[in-house]
Amino acid sequence: MAGYPAWDQDSARTIIAGLAHLEGATLPMLHALQDAFGYVDPQAVPLIAEALNLSRAEVHGAISFYHDFRTAPQPARIVRLCRAEACQALGCEAVVDDLAREHGIVVDAAQAGDAAVETVYCLGNCALGPSALVDGELLGRVDAARIAALCRHGRAHS
Amino acid sequence: MSAAPIRIFVPVDAAALSVGAEAVARAVAREAAARGAAVEIVRNGSRGMLWLEPLVEVETPEGRIAYGPVAERDVPSLFEAGFLSGGAHALRLGRTEELDWMKRQQRLTFERVGVIDPLSIAEYRAHGGFAGLERAIGLGGAEIVEAIRASGLRGRGGAGFPTGIKWKTVHDAKADQKYVVCNADEGDSGTFADRMLFEGDPYLTIEGMAIAAVAVGATRGYLYLRSEYPHAYRTLERAILKAEAAGLIGASVMGSKHAFHLEVRLGAGAYICGEETSLLESLEGKRAVVRAKPPLPALQGLFGKPTVVNNVLSFAAVPWILAHGAQAYADYGMGRSRGTLPVQLGGNVKRGGLIELAFGISLREIIEDMGGGTLSGRPIRAVQVGGPLGAYLTAEQLDVQMDYEALASMRAMLGHGGIVVFDDTVDMARQARFAFQFCAKESCGKCTPCRIGATRGVEVMDRIIAGTERPKNIAVLRDLAKLMTDASLCAMGGLTPMPVMSALNHFPEDFDRPPSPRQEIALAAE
Numbered sequence: 001m002a003g004y005p006a007w008d009q010d011s012a013r014t015i016i017a018g019l020a021h022l023e024g025a026t027l028p029m030l031h032a033l034q035d036a037f038g039y040v041d042p043q044a045v046p047l048i049a050e051a052l053n054l055s056r057a058e059v060h061g062a063i064s065f066y067h068d069f070r071t072a073p074q075p076a077r078i079v080r081l082c083r084a085e086a087c088q089a090l091g092c093e094a095v096v097d098d099l100a101r102e103h104g105i106v107v108d109a110a111q112a113g114d115a116a117v118e119t120v121y122c123l124g125n126c127a128l129g130p131s132a133l134v135d136g137e138l139l140g141r142v143d144a145a146r147i148a149a150l151c152r153h154g155r156a157h158s
Numbered sequence: 159m160s161a162a163p164i165r166i167f168v169p170v171d172a173a174a175l176s177v178g179a180e181a182v183a184r185a186v187a188r189e190a191a192a193r194g195a196a197v198e199i200v201r202n203g204s205r206g207m208l209w210l211e212p213l214v215e216v217e218t219p220e221g222r223i224a225y226g227p228v229a230e231r232d233v234p235s236l237f238e239a240g241f242l243s244g245g246a247h248a249l250r251l252g253r254t255e256e257l258d259w260m261k262r263q264q265r266l267t268f269e270r271v272g273v274i275d276p277l278s279i280a281e282y283r284a285h286g287g288f289a290g291l292e293r294a295i296g297l298g299g300a301e302i303v304e305a306i307r308a309s310g311l312r313g314r315g316g317a318g319f320p321t322g323i324k325w326k327t328v329h330d331a332k333a334d335q336k337y338v339v340c341n342a343d344e345g346d347s348g349t350f351a352d353r354m355l356f357e358g359d360p361y362l363t364i365e366g367m368a369i370a371a372v373a374v375g376a377t378r379g380y381l382y383l384r385s386e387y388p389h390a391y392r393t394l395e396r397a398i399l400k401a402e403a404a405g406l407i408g409a410s411v412m413g414s415k416h417a418f419h420l421e422v423r424l425g426a427g428a429y430i431c432g433e434e435t436s437l438l439e440s441l442e443g444k445r446a447v448v449r450a451k452p453p454l455p456a457l458q459g460l461f462g463k464p465t466v467v468n469n470v471l472s473f474a475a476v477p478w479i480l481a482h483g484a485q486a487y488a489d490y491g492m493g494r495s496r497g498t499l500p501v502q503l504g505g506n507v508k509r510g511g512l513i514e515l516a517f518g519i520s521l522r523e524i525i526e527d528m529g530g531g532t533l534s535g536r537p538i539r540a541v542q543v544g545g546p547l548g549a550y551l552t553a554e555q556l557d558v559q560m561d562y563e564a565l566a567s568m569r570a571m572l573g574h575g576g577i578v579v580f581d582d583t584v585d586m587a588r589q590a591r592f593a594f595q596f597c598a599k600e601s602c603g604k605c606t607p608c609r610i611g612a613t614r615g616v617e618v619m620d621r622i623i624a625g626t627e628r629p630k631n632i633a634v635l636r637d638l639a640k641l642m643t644d645a646s647l648c649a650m651g652g653l654t655p656m657p658v659m660s661a662l663n664h665f666p667e668d669f670d671r672p673p674s675p676r677q678e679i680a681l682a683a684e
């Protein structure tokens with residue numbers, strides 16, 4: 001998977017302008033920016049505020065409310081590991097322990113490396129857990145070795 | 159030779175993909191090409207037998223023959239065995255329709271899922287699609303609303319509110335603009351019916367929403383989908399474009415005077431956005447803080463306008479009701495729970511998946527007969543029903559029937575129909591702690607009992623798990639649970655005590671164990 005281009009205020013402005021006609025356009029804009037750059041730079045706040053006639057505080061408030069939106073560049077690969085009940089019943093916490101003990105990968109550790117494993121609650125694959133989502137693809141019956149390999153793969157390609 | 163190509167079905171459902179369906183589809187194409195066999199590979203939804211995925215079917219004169227679970231490496235041997243004509247093979251399961259799992263069900267909502275090509279409007283129509291909408295257009299709004307009321311349909315998103323009453327409120331409201339909003343946040347762990355329906359039969363929910371729009375006089379609709387479902391998102395986006403291009407929705411619904419413009423909007427990883435007022439705030443582009451009710455969303459919903467908000471499965475039940483009649487739907491079910499319920503069986507279970515049945519089957523039949531017990535082979539110890547805010551039941555309580563009132567009478571809830579099985583290695587004190595931790599993380603922060611209570615709950619559970627002053631802390635836990643139940647603004651804070659208290663009351667021994675080294679390590683790490 002390719003890394004993201006650096007933040008670019010002009011293309012951000014174009015993306016925002018392209019969505020300004022929507023009702024309740026804030027989330028579509030934030031998603032589109034994050035899809036393009038991997039995160040929503042704080043410089044986007046005044047642009048969105050102006051386009052939608054909102055205060056900066058309102059835009060900032062929306063960004064900070066939702067778990068999905070990042071305000072700093074993201075690692076080249078993020079593996080989202082489900083840690084909700086059905087995956088707990090299938091041993092996802094043992095996967096978390098094994099990742100730390102055997103592979104030196106700490107789930108949800110704040111870090112700026114090339115790969116990260118993050119907690120998510122339910123991926124809708126509760127009969128085939130533990131589940132993970134990586135690069136938009138769903139994985140079932142995962143174990144620590146598979147997650148660790150995905151993280152290494154992320155590093156190799158970045 | 160120019161014989162018609164043989165149709166082979168390889169699911170494109172995300173769960174099937176999660177265990178290798180894409181590689182299987184490619185291998186089938188490769189083998190067929192290498193052998194010069196004329197095949198048409200259809201990417202269907204999943205039949206819901208998730209333990210058999212990737213489940214490959216071949217269309218033969220005797221019907222569709224299923225093989226599964228198929229791995230990429232099995233494909234050459236399937237061709238050797240003559241699976242194109244339904245030949246014998248170790249993975250051959252028999253006719254799909256005759257499999258025990260399928261035969262036991264009453265599929266109304268899921269009747270086409272796994273059967274048709276999800277994005278083919280022609281196949282959707284050939285299997286009865288758009289008959290309900292056509293019928294609805296011929297009726298007036300009031301008559302549609304009456305049909306829904308008479309069917310006994312209750313909201314499938316969790317609260318079980320009668321759908322017809324909600325629609326009547328919006329129908330009767332006077333406004334220049336009304337909205338229809340589909341709640342596809344499906345945040346409850348252990349649930350995946352909405353996802354499977356979108357990936358396997360996307361036009362059904364679109365049709366149900368269009369019927370709602372015609373019924374109440376709404377011209378715009380939003381489908382709010384959780385961002386954790388990228389496959390469903392792609393399918394829905396394409397389905398809406400195709401439905402518009404075919405004139406089924408858009409400026410005119412099937413050539414009628416009704417307009418219905420529909421858009422998918424993605425959530426952003428917040429569980430609370432499944433709560434309907436929080437969802438509306440989110441659609442408006444705001445922090446998704448829960449609104450106080452009243453006003454009801456039916457009267458002042460999206461952008462302050464009258465709004466129908468229903469779960470995916472509620473909308474998806476509607477076309478069948480219109481096409482077959484309210485009474486035909488009400489004939490399924492028991493008591494005040496009418497129709498069918500798509501149950502999702504997951505967690506530590508041998509045969510997990512999607513089961514649609516009339517209300518009233520017992521949990522035990524589902525988990526033991528259909529599910530085959532635990533995947534680990536160990537005894538069942540606990541079963542959580544109804545998502546993260548639902549109760550944990552014991553193995554002895556499983557004779558309860560799946561019905562709103564029956565579960566409520568044992569301080570449990572049906573929710574969105576998710577069933578999660580745990581074996582005897584589960585530690586129920588840790589599950590109780592998790593319920594608080596989840597609430598602390600996902601609380602919208604509007605009210606103190608939930609915002610502060612959940613964090614307190616984690617601390618109290620930590621002390622109990624660590625063995626500190628247990629009797630005193632268990633008393634604190636009970637008080638806290640009562641406070642959250644009584645004083646929270648919405649069911650997030652109000653129902654978090656349900657899993658906690660059911661764990662404490664049904665599994666008290668887990669709250670009285672010597673602290674284990676594993677627990678200490680885990681606590682120290684957090």
Ligand SMILES: Cc1cc2nc3c(=O)[nH]c(=O)nc-3n(C[C@H](O)[C@H](O)[C@H](O)COP(=O)(O)O)c2cc1C
Pocket residue numbers: 312313314315316317318319321341342343344345346429430431432433434435467468469470472473648649650
């Ligand atoms: C914390 C919380 C989460 C909820 N999550 C969902 C959800 O993911 N999907 C859903 O349809 N309803 C969810 N609901 C219920 C909705 O508030 C609402 O009752 C439902 O969308 C109404 O549709 P229905 O009548 O068709 O069930 C949730 C409620 C709460 C309190």
Ligand code: SF4
Pocket residue numbers: 430448600601602603604605606608609646647648649650651652
């Ligand atoms: S109970 Fe929790 S989620 Fe619901 S309104 Fe109060 S703080 Fe928000």
Ligand code: FES
Pocket residue numbers: 082083084085086087088121122123124125126129131347348349
């Ligand atoms: S609980 Fe993990 S995928 Fe649903």
Ligand code: FES
Pocket residue numbers: 065067428429430599600601602603
């Ligand atoms: S949803 Fe995460 S803090 Fe409210």
